[in-house]
Amino acid sequence: MTESPPVSAATGSAAGGTDSAGPMVRFSNVSKRYGGGHLAVASLDLDIDRGAVTVFVGPSGCGKTTSLRMINRMVEPDTGTVLVDGTDVSRRPAAALRRTMGYVMQSGGLLPHRTVLDNIATVPRLNGVPKAQARRRAQELLDVVGLDQELGRRYPAQLSGGQQQRVGVARALAADPPILLMDEPFSAVDPVVRAELQQELLRLQRQLAKTIVFVTHDIDEAMVLGDKVAVFASGGRLAQYAPPAEILRAPVDDFVAAFVGRDRGFRALGFESADGLQLEPAVTVRAGEPAGGAGWRLLVDDDGRPAGWLPPGARDRRGMVTGGSLFVLGSSLRLALDSALSSPSGKGVAVDAAGTVAGLVDAEAVLRLIDAGRTG
Amino acid sequence: MNLLEQVAAWFADPAHWAGPEGVPARLGEHLYYSALTLGLAAAVAVPLGLYVGHTGRGRVAAIAAAGALRALPTLGLLTLFVILLGIGLMPPVYALVILTIPPLLAGTYAGIAAVDRQLVDAARGLGMTEWQILTKVELPNALPVLLGGIRAAVLQVIATVAVVAYINLGGLGRFLIDGLAVRDPVRLVAGAILIAVLALAVDGLLALVQRFALPPGLKTSRSGRDREAIEAGPLAPAG
Amino acid sequence: MQWFLDNVPFVAELAWLHLYQSVLPLLLGLAVSLPLGWLAWRVRPVRGVVLSVSSVLYTIPSLALFVILPVVLGTQILDTANLIVALTLYAVALLVRSVVDALNSIDDGVRQSAQALGYRPLRRFLTVELPLALPVLFAGLRVVSVSNISLASVGAVIGIRNLGVLFTDGLVRSFLAEILVGIIMTLVLALVMDAVLVLTERLLTPWLRHNRGRQAVRPFRARPVRPDAAEAAVLP
Structure with missing residues (x-):
């Protein structure tokens, strides 16, 4: 996650x-x-x-x-x-x-005797909006909260807990408070x-x-x-x-x-921003190419996205180990440190917004940056 | 003299309080028929209710049977038994027993079924036998509901026994039925008042029993709402 | 059987009277119980009085009530009104409790959510609480229906015309068939009324029909108690 x-x-x-x-x-x-x-x-x-x-x-x-x-x-x-x-x-x-004011409570507080659509339309109906119009609005809101239109005809008891909460949010938004x-x-x-x-x-x-x-x-x-x-x-x-x-x-x-x-x-x-973090160059091997070199090497796909690590001695992707979180450039120091700590090789993998490998994160470098922030 | 004054005078007349047709004798008959009916009905309904409540077996059948029996018309059953078995004490008592089984069965079953299943599981986990679970765990905890069911059944019996006077038996219903037959509104109303007072008195007495018979733990842990429910009394109008 | 076939119009007339004498009190009782039950539910002191009076009413045997009512109402002893009033009183006594129980049975989260959405009390009662109270209310109605139909025949003892007449007449004539027809007709009436009530309830509560068989999802009852329920006092 x-x-x-x-x-x-x-x-x-x-x-x-x-x-x-x-x-x-x-x-x-x-x-x-x-x-x-x-x-x-x-x-x-x-x-x-x-x-x-x-x-x-x-x-x-x-x-x-x-x-x-x-x-x-x-x-x-x-x-x-x-x-x-x-x-x-x-x-x-x-x-x-x-x-x-929209109000969302634990377990949705949905009215069990009304369909999802009518639940969402409750406040507009209370405000005197005609039924058809209130339902159209409710239909739109299903999209807004990421629920299938199909669910509109169901009753709350037929939804999962997460779906009920989404309906709760949609209902709160219905009158655009x-x-x-x-x-x-x-x-x-x-x-x-x-x-x-x-x-x-x-x-x-x-x-x-x-x-x-x-x-x-x-x-x-x-x-x-x-x-x-x-x-x-x-x-x-x-x-x-x-x-x-x-x-x-x-x-x-x-x-x-x-x-x-x-x-x-x-x-x-x-x-904390990780903007000042120095990345190390990554030793990468493209999938399908012969894996030369020693030590930990990063296996990447044709688009340059990380696929896994080759431990020292491994010749091809059969020896590949995966795991470790990715550090997306621009995110926090916490993610940078986490990528380094969770990586099998000890170095975190930094990627850019497109997902291509941008370099490696060294835990020491993160700690130095934290130190610098404290003294600065 | 208006009717109420006449009724008061009827009650004041010592002649109505003596002999085989006096109030005490009729009251005695009424209580005797009621006790007989209750004893016979309880002998059938309570064990059956305990069994169904404890094992859960035959639950649906028991509920359906109790519901169907409830729909039986009191008067119809009484007259039917008289026609089939003849005049005498027992034919109407058998009819009353049949009418009394449903509330007793339902009360017993509901009492046992209302006991927290976790409690029963815990008792089983402690190593109690099924018999011990029934007598030491389920029965004491079922008592509030159980007594409520018994109270409802008793009231129903007292009300129905008033009707047996119609088929030539004694009891307080005698005054009412005779008053009706000879067009004596005073005796009619006096009889009705006697029956109502008896029912209210017995109900009050049972309410007290219910309060004092509760195990102390249940007494203190009851919330106000539960207590209200327990003291509320019968769940269906008396016959 | 032959007796029944020979007397169909007679039995039908009695059954019709019987039905009328049982259903009218049911409707009257409901009409009185809804506002009374709502009031009793909202106002605690009223609840105490209403529930005590109804439990006393219950305790009075029907035969006694049939006879005492004319004295109180000033009606004739043979007046059908006595029976109707008596059965209505029993119906109210039971249904008032049903209404209070039904309103109590509604999940507090749902009620609070309706309040937060901006319902005023009357509309909330009519469009949220009443529909949700229907299952418990109908359970009460079914009990009243059965007991009314069974009690009405006792009225025959004091000379009121309904299926009970078949019992009194059958006894006088020692005629088994007539009594059996009376019992069977009473049971049939009770069954038909029960079926009508069950069907009505199903029609009025489509949301319950839909989640039968989907019992795994029980959104409103089996949830953990709110951590700070204690601080969640609500204004009426």
Whole structure:
């Protein structure tokens, strides 16, 4: 499974200042206490950038879902205000407010008695859009989320978990709302499908540029998806709110450091550019040609794409060993280091965008570059 | 004097509380027929329900049979047995037994079937014999549902026994049927009130039994909603 | 058998009356139970009162209720209305509980999702909760249907005309065939009504028909509990 390319910080900066309307969502001094005195959210101040993915992450009971639900008034704050687009949400009728925001929840929350198409058409129908038109729109959205038109006539129970989540996303997008609220939408699907759905979401977001607020308890998911990540601690305290790279590099306290995990140093490399990395020239052998030379040689196909390694002494491709991740030029230091560490020969294979071999990655060189970055 | 006052006067009259046709004697008959019916029905339905619930064998057949028996008209079965077997105590009692088996069977079966299968697996894993699993694990845990089923069955019997007066037996239904026959609305209504009060009193008593007979562990772990369900009483109107 | 053939119009008339006396209370009971059950489900104190009253109602034997009702309603003892009202009361007592149970049985995720989509309570009840409540509701309707048909014949004891007349008349005349015809006709009515209810339910719940045989996918019930369900309090 390949690592996602880090989301460009540019989407985040689009919200910063250029838009005169300010943040899309603003929490100001928001608190919520549930019966029994349990403090769910403690005087939260938070601005959510327009057109960016903001992830709320934290352990169970930290108030992340409560905070999300205050945006569409599924939960009312005890004190403080939530502003959406500059307007206090408590001054808008709850049902109408909710129709202006897409909402995706765990296991989709699809209405089991409606077909997929009718599920997607729900909000347009609530807004009075004629049935035929709402269905046409739903049909388009099946394409947008990568589902077969055929599935439109099925009922939710006839879909796989991953398909249901896609329908959930399509339904949230149906009325073309500027804001998407996603409440642990991918936590009930298996890891492979989850990674797929994350990538789909990033792809969609590059096209649609919605303001997405995403709740998860999975720090890896937060790092993959978030332009900015808000780490919540128990008791409803906002511990840190920053871009993922910064949270990995400089966690503000022990709680965040522990939550991010022990390998945060390695993961932080995922946000470091490998642009200054010196590649070594590769000793390549074309398939079908006699394999001369000693030591490890890289076997490539006619287009120059890597096929595998020939260990010392191997004469032809019958002795070839495969394995090891590829380092695509322009991706992060984490992938560069990973390619070197996972390669049978000890040298990572660097390829360009077309997939042709561009050189070899030496682990030492990566480490030197990290050192240089630290001192520089 | 209006009807209710007359009914009150009927109840106040000591003559109605003595002798073989007085309220205590009729009440005694009513309870005797009910107990007899319940005993016979339980002898058939409870073991069968336990067997079906524990083994899962014959589940579909048992449910279908219980459902079909439920559709039998009380009055039809009573008159049928009288015609077939003649006047006397037992013909109507046999009819009542047949009518009482379905709720008892369903209650017993549902109680055992509602016990968490993991619990049964765990008991088997501990090395219990099937008999031990039934008596030490399934039965105590089935008690809430089981008692609910028994309560429903008891109420149904008490209600149906009121009808047997129609075929020349005693019981509290006697007042009602006689009142109807001689066009005495006072006796008619008094009989109806007696039957209703008996049913409510027995139901209250069984509710108490249900509450105190629960194993302590089940009592404390019940959530409010479950408790509501247990105390809700019968699942079908009494005959 | 010969008796039945000779008396088809008579039996048919009684069966028709019987059907009317059992089905009308079923419909009336449903009409009362839906709003009452919804209210009981939404408002806890109402639920307590409604469920207690319905369980007391249940406990009163039908023969007693048939006789007490004229006193309360001021109707004649032989009035069919007594039977209709009594069976309606039983129907309400059972169906109110069915409605509450049915609404409780709906997955909370689905309800919250409908709320998040922007449904207002009334529309949510009519277009989301009610359809999803149908299976449990129909289970209740089937019980009411069978018990109404069985109870109605007891009305013959107090002189109401329906299939029960075949039992009282058969007893007086010691005539087996008449009683057997009565029992069989009652069973047939119960079966037909049950079949009608089952078919209606199937027609109204196409989504359940479609995933029979695809039980492997159970999206709404068997999911792990949300990690922070505790903080997910929802406004009504």
